[in-house]
Amino acid sequence: MAEDVTKQEILAANERFYRALAEADLTAMSDVWHHSAITECIHPGWDRLRGWPAIRDSWAVIFANQGSVQVRAGDVLVRRRGDVAWVTCYENLAVRDQGTVQMSQMLAINIFERIDDRWRMVIHHAAPAPPGMIRPRSWRTSLN
Amino acid sequence: MAEDVTKQEILAANERFYRALAEADLTAMSDVWHHSAITECIHPGWDRLRGWPAIRDSWAVIFANQGSVQVRAGDVLVRRRGDVAWVTCYENLAVRDQGTVQMSQMLAINIFERIDDRWRMVIHHAAPAPPGMIRPRSWRTSLN
Numbered sequence: 001m002a003e004d005v006t007k008q009e010i011l012a013a014n015e016r017f018y019r020a021l022a023e024a025d026l027t028a029m030s031d032v033w034h035h036s037a038i039t040e041c042i043h044p045g046w047d048r049l050r051g052w053p054a055i056r057d058s059w060a061v062i063f064a065n066q067g068s069v070q071v072r073a074g075d076v077l078v079r080r081r082g083d084v085a086w087v088t089c090y091e092n093l094a095v096r097d098q099g100t101v102q103m104s105q106m107l108a109i110n111i112f113e114r115i116d117d118r119w120r121m122v123i124h125h126a127a128p129a130p131p132g133m134i135r136p137r138s139w140r141t142s143l144n
Numbered sequence: 145m146a147e148d149v150t151k152q153e154i155l156a157a158n159e160r161f162y163r164a165l166a167e168a169d170l171t172a173m174s175d176v177w178h179h180s181a182i183t184e185c186i187h188p189g190w191d192r193l194r195g196w197p198a199i200r201d202s203w204a205v206i207f208a209n210q211g212s213v214q215v216r217a218g219d220v221l222v223r224r225r226g227d228v229a230w231v232t233c234y235e236n237l238a239v240r241d242q243g244t245v246q247m248s249q250m251l252a253i254n255i256f257e258r259i260d261d262r263w264r265m266v267i268h269h270a271a272p273a274p275p276g277m278i279r280p281r282s283w284r285t286s287l288n
Contacts, residue, residue: 038221038223040221040232042232042251042253042271044271045274046274047251047273047274048219048232048234048251050221075192077182077184077194079182079266081226081227081228081257082225082226082227082228083225083226084225084226084228086230086255086267088184088186088192088267088269090192107186107191107192107269109186109253109267109269111230111255113225122223123230123232123253125232125251125253125269125271127186127188127269127271127272128271129191130189130190130191
């Protein structure tokens, strides 16, 4: 029972991350992350970023460029040990471009630490999934 | 002092992983990993693999195809909380092909759990680093 509650908390933190990404909401994104010098982020095709200020700046650039997008985490797997949890999932993205919709899919690892009784993101690493992986079942959400 | 010893243990586990990869040694690779249904591995350009049997098979295929390679972890960052540790690093690869040497560089996240007092790999995710990142300083090893 307590384990189920904890898992739901971790999944909710993961969902908050994808909602902030979908809505290009820097305040919400800031609230997801642990503001620390040791947090790290690797966006698809980017070099490794370290520390919240660099990570915050990267989201500001991304949000300014792409605005809001349709994104859904699919096939979410969660593992926790103590105050550390890691989530792997597919990121299913649909970006509108001049009347057409471009679908893309990333594979992501997100690491969360429980800090002051909240699960905060300390690592995000996303990279393109291999072609041909985009499939309806990956649009399943973890919380439904 | 105890924290330094723990960090050295984690770095040593990470080094064992890259030595097994360099030597295409399936027995050594098997010894690095936690043999569990919940371990996960994402090779560059591959779909997510789950569970030790699938991961073992993937290494067997990779080792059969590429044999031994020159690989060195560079710019290694380590973070630990409790019995979980995560390492990010560049994987600097040099593959000989008909007299020429092909250099490539991946960005990796490795997660280790302390199980029976040994740090075992439970997640490996590597993806190509952006072009232009290959540089001598990335050949630094973490243990020297």
